[in-house]
Amino acid sequence: MLYVVITYLWASILLYLLLGGADFGAGIIELFTSRKNKGVTRKTLYSAIGPIWEANHMWLIIAIVILFVGFPVIYTTMSVHLHIPLTVMLLGIIARGTAFTFRHYDAVEDDMQNLYNPIFAWSSFITPLFLGIIAGSAVSGHIDTKATSFLDAYIFSWLHWFAVAVGLFTAAICGFLASVYLIGETDNDHDRLRFAHKAQFFNIAAVLCGILVFAAAFAENIPLLDWVFGNWVGRIAILFATLSLVLMWYLLYQGRIGLLRPLAGFQVTMILITTTYRHFPNIVLLKNGGYLSLLEHSGHEKTVYTLGMALLLGSILILPALFYLIYSFQKKGASQAH
Amino acid sequence: MDDFIAARSQMALSLGFHIIFSCIGMVMPFFMAVSHYYYLRTNENVYKNVTKAWSKGVAIFFATGAVSGTVLSFELGLLWPEFMKHAGPIFGMPFSLEGTAFFIEAIALGFYLYGWDRFNKWFHWFTGVIVGVSGLASGILVVAANAWMNSPAGFDYVNGEYINIDPIKAMFNDAWFSQALHMTIAAFVATGFAVAGVHALMILKGNNVLFHSKSFKIAALFGCTAALIQPLSGDISAKDVAERQPAKLAAMEAHFHTEKSAALIVGGIPDEEKQEVKYAVKLPGFLSFLAHGDFSSEVTGLDRIPKKDHPPVAITHYAFQIMVGTGMLMMLVAAIYFLALWKKRDWLSHPLLFKLFVIATPLGFIAVEAGWTVTEVGRQPWIINGIMRTADAVTPMPGIVYSFYTFSAVYASLAVFVAFMLYRQIKMVGRLYND
Ligand code: HDD
Ligand code: HEM
Ligand code: HEM
Numbered sequence: 001m002l003y004v005v006i007t008y009l010w011a012s013i014l015l016y017l018l019l020g021g022a023d024f025g026a027g028i029i030e031l032f033t034s035r036k037n038k039g040v041t042r043k044t045l046y047s048a049i050g051p052i053w054e055a056n057h058m059w060l061i062i063a064i065v066i067l068f069v070g071f072p073v074i075y076t077t078m079s080v081h082l083h084i085p086l087t088v089m090l091l092g093i094i095a096r097g098t099a100f101t102f103r104h105y106d107a108v109e110d111d112m113q114n115l116y117n118p119i120f121a122w123s124s125f126i127t128p129l130f131l132g133i134i135a136g137s138a139v140s141g142h143i144d145t146k147a148t149s150f151l152d153a154y155i156f157s158w159l160h161w162f163a164v165a166v167g168l169f170t171a172a173i174c175g176f177l178a179s180v181y182l183i184g185e186t187d188n189d190h191d192r193l194r195f196a197h198k199a200q201f202f203n204i205a206a207v208l209c210g211i212l213v214f215a216a217a218f219a220e221n222i223p224l225l226d227w228v229f230g231n232w233v234g235r236i237a238i239l240f241a242t243l244s245l246v247l248m249w250y251l252l253y254q255g256r257i258g259l260l261r262p263l264a265g266f267q268v269t270m271i272l273i274t275t276t277y278r279h280f281p282n283i284v285l286l287k288n289g290g291y292l293s294l295l296e297h298s299g300h301e302k303t304v305y306t307l308g309m310a311l312l313l314g315s316i317l318i319l320p321a322l323f324y325l326i327y328s329f330q331k332k333g334a335s336q337a338h
Numbered sequence: 339m340d341d342f343i344a345a346r347s348q349m350a351l352s353l354g355f356h357i358i359f360s361c362i363g364m365v366m367p368f369f370m371a372v373s374h375y376y377y378l379r380t381n382e383n384v385y386k387n388v389t390k391a392w393s394k395g396v397a398i399f400f401a402t403g404a405v406s407g408t409v410l411s412f413e414l415g416l417l418w419p420e421f422m423k424h425a426g427p428i429f430g431m432p433f434s435l436e437g438t439a440f441f442i443e444a445i446a447l448g449f450y451l452y453g454w455d456r457f458n459k460w461f462h463w464f465t466g467v468i469v470g471v472s473g474l475a476s477g478i479l480v481v482a483a484n485a486w487m488n489s490p491a492g493f494d495y496v497n498g499e500y501i502n503i504d505p506i507k508a509m510f511n512d513a514w515f516s517q518a519l520h521m522t523i524a525a526f527v528a529t530g531f532a533v534a535g536v537h538a539l540m541i542l543k544g545n546n547v548l549f550h551s552k553s554f555k556i557a558a559l560f561g562c563t564a565a566l567i568q569p570l571s572g573d574i575s576a577k578d579v580a581e582r583q584p585a586k587l588a589a590m591e592a593h594f595h596t597e598k599s600a601a602l603i604v605g606g607i608p609d610e611e612k613q614e615v616k617y618a619v620k621l622p623g624f625l626s627f628l629a630h631g632d633f634s635s636e637v638t639g640l641d642r643i644p645k646k647d648h649p650p651v652a653i654t655h656y657a658f659q660i661m662v663g664t665g666m667l668m669m670l671v672a673a674i675y676f677l678a679l680w681k682k683r684d685w686l687s688h689p690l691l692f693k694l695f696v697i698a699t700p701l702g703f704i705a706v707e708a709g710w711t712v713t714e715v716g717r718q719p720w721i722i723n724g725i726m727r728t729a730d731a732v733t734p735m736p737g738i739v740y741s742f743y744t745f746s747a748v749y750a751s752l753a754v755f756v757a758f759m760l761y762r763q764i765k766m767v768g769r770l771y772n773d
Contacts, residue, residue, distance in 0.1 A: 057404070057408070058437070058440060058441045058444055060408065061407075061408055061411060061437060061440065062437050062441075064411050064412065065411065065430070065433050065434055065436075065437050066434075068411075068414065068415060068422055068426040068430065068433075069426050069427060069430025069431075069433060069434055070427070070430075072422060072423045072424070072426035072427055073423060075415050075422060075426065076415055076419035076420070076422050076423045076426075077419075078415075079412070079415030079416050079419050079422070079733070080419050080733055080734060080735060083416055083733065083735050083741075086412055086416060087416065087741060087744075090408070090409045090412055090413075091744070091748060093405055093408055093409070094405045094406070094409060094748060094752070097401050097402075097404065097405035097408075098401065098402055098405060098752060098755065100401070101397065101398055101401035101402070102398070102755065102759055154735055299426070299427030299430075299503075300427055300503045302503055302504060302505065303427040303428070303430065303503055303505050306431055306434075306505045306506060307430065307431075307434050307505075310431065310434040310435050310437075310438070311434065313438070314434075314435070314437060314438030314441070317438060317442060318438060318441045318442060318445070321442065321445045321446075322441075322445055325445050325448050325449060328449075328456070328457070329448075329452065
């Protein structure tokens with residue numbers, strides 16, 4: 001049952017990265033869109049993600065509940081030492097969620113939109129940035145549970161180049177996912193081309209940030225190269241990710257967009273596999289060489305069992321409904337959304 | 339302000355904020371479903387307009403409720419890591435089931451909001467009902483977690499260790515039934531009165547009277563029915579508290595001295611130093627009756643409880659008085675409304691009736707906030723009643739004060755924004771729904 005729970009944890013993180021990520025990315029794209037095209041971007045965005053918008057963000061809640069029920073020590077250690085980035089991320093979530101809703105539901109059309117839009121766009125960038133920082137910090141070995149000074153315990157646990165690079169990388173991935181997603185949602189060639197360019201832009205950004213991650217890891221003595229290339233799973237996943245990257249560029253040039261989405265999803269999945277495989281089961285690495293392990297630091301057996309059952313039961317109820325939701329709005333053409 | 343107080347205040351603020359949105363998120367879908375049902379039955383356009391206008395309100399509240407809830411699930415760890423380390427695996431069951439309920443709610447809301455004219459109309463209606471049912475289910479489930487803090491169950495506490503953990507037993511703790519019942523009814527009272535009050539105001543102003551009359555009636559019926567039964571469920575809660583948390587009951591009632599045929603104290607200013615209540619009205623024997631169903635029974639006073647385990651008496655007492663007071667007022671309003679419906683039809687269009695509801699607009703939510711203050715402050719100094727002290731649970735990180743200031747500012751501005759948004763929603767009713 002423990003493995004069932006871990007699978008759910010991993011899957012919710014992946015889904016949050018893919019679906020929530022595409023969502024964040026849509027806001028990031030707005031940041032990089034010229035003023036005259038912003039309106040179209042916004043409209044496409046809304047009709048594309050409106051119906052499943054709430055559902056996309058449930059994955060984060062599922063992940064966090066799994067953590068605090070099943071792996072309380074991991075949850076609390078991260079909560080204590082990464083308090084500040086977690087708080088920033090929360091503020092980002094608040095700002096983004098409410099700005100998104102307000103700008104759509106505000107009954108009066110006036111300059112208030114000029115307030116909501118930048119809040120939405122900037123928080124769409126800051127939230128995944130800090131999500132990445134949190135993820136990066138967890139494995140960077142900078143969390144020092146024995147630290148006595150405020151700076152060591154609560155600031156340098158997350159404020160270092162590696163974490164920041166991972167954060168930027170995450171944000172770039174989000175932008176990339178969103179552009180690829182939106183390519184398929186437009187109804188004219190002009191916008192399609194525009195989103196294709198965005199996809200290329202964010203793809204390059206992601207690759208650059210990826211290089212930055214490796215450089216930072218090297219500078220901070222984090223054996224990232226070994227984690228990624230030191231085992232065959234990592235090597236194969238990276239190979240696949242690279243191949244799909246090449247294929248995507250090719251398809252983009254050909255203007256064949258049908259396969260783009262699955263490929264982008266595939267690529268991000270491969271990246272997550274690479275980065276998590278080698279760590280498993282240790283998802284938090286501490287400064288003193290210690291670690292927190294999903295296998296050793298799980299809750300009591302009975303808790304894990306009931307948690308697993310609850311998740312399985314939930315999936316039976318949720319997944320068909322979710323697929324039907326996505327299916328209905330895909331089929332009926334989301335462009336008619338009100 | 340020290341960090342411990344800041345952490346408590348931040349928790350209280352976040353929960354106090356969230357509860358407003360969650361009450362509305364739980365109850366509004368039912369109003370919507372009723373009005374939608376009338377529309378499907380009668381084909382009168384006004385019901386469709388009411389449904390659509392409300393569903394926009396629900397979307398705004400849902401999103402705000404969802405983000406504030408997400409914040410809470412992190413805050414539990416950010417502020418109370420020591421508590422979560424031990425409590426998470428024990429009281430986590432309702433949270434993991436709640437996840438399912440939320441998810442279904444979010445999916446159903448997607449169908450509902452975007453499904454107009456796309457699906458079979460009854461299927462579409464039904465998704466709206468699902469939104470309400472799953473919202474209610476999440477509320478009931480999360481209260482199980484809170485009830486567990488009041489009435490810990492499902493584990494053995496031996497030498498500071500939590501062993502023999504049974505999450506199912508923990509979920510079905512003694513306090514769950516009475517709290518969940520009371521909370522669910524409270525959500526209907528609060529939302530019913532708030533919505534009815536806003537529409538009553540619009541009727542008085544003479545704007546879109548047909549639209550607002552229909553809305554008013556649906557909300558008022560829900561709110562008033564719930565307001566009539568709420569005191570009964572409050573009585574169940576009080577008896578429950580008397581059994582499991584005598585200290586909380588004593589604080590609620592400012593009951594300092596253990597005695598038989600204890601008097602119910604109404605109003606008054608408790609003085610914790612001198613152990614007395616000034617300027618109060620005393621109803622002899624009624625406290626015994628309220629707590630144990632017998633006018634002569636003995637009620638434990640604060641004198642039987644070690645000083646270090648006393649909850650703050652004054653706050654708990656005032657909060658309890660406010661809840662009961664507003665509860666009684668709303669019951670009265672409800673009685674008048676039902677009398678009007680039943681015997682005095684001509685009162686139904688009388689401005690005084692609407693004025694009454696306008697005045698009562700915030701009462702339900704005041705009662706909800708007061709009630710939670712009773713429950714939470716009355717449990718102090720414990721975070722897990724009798725097992726773990728709140729002071730031992732707080733995060734070691736210094737500087738929580740700043741976090742509290744930040745969140746206060748954020749919540750304050752959000753509250754302003756949501757109010758502004760609703761104001762604009764209502765202002766536009768005339769233009770958007772003019773057919
Ligand atoms: C509209 C809201 C509302 C109204 C009119 C009332 N209450 Fe209440 N009360 C609540 C809303 C509420 C609440 C916010 O929902 C609480 C907080 C925790 C809970 O379970 O319900 C609560 C808690 C609560 C508790 C503490 C329960 C616990 O700690 O387990 C008691 C003893 C009462 N109530 C009793 C009453 C009585 C005797 C009322 C008589 C009129 C009353 N309430 C009206
Ligand atoms: C939504 C309704 C709720 C409100 C308005 C509310 C209100 C409050 C208040 C006023 C406090 C501060 C008490 C004090 O320090 O004197 C508090 C503390 C707390 N509440 Fe609640 N509460 C609610 C529900 C819950 C639920 C459902 C949970 C958990 C599942 C919970 C968990 C806590 C925790 C962990 C604390 C901090 C420790 C403490 O002070 O006891 N609360 N809450
Ligand atoms: C007694 C107090 C509480 C009640 C009655 C309550 C009820 C609800 C309801 C009905 C919703 C759905 C929101 C909506 O439809 O607008 C919701 C959302 C949420 N609540 Fe609470 N809640 C309470 C306290 C808490 C606490 C203590 C936590 C966290 C530990 C929490 C976590 C959440 C989360 C994560 C969401 C967002 C899920 C979503 O998107 O629907 N809630 N709550």
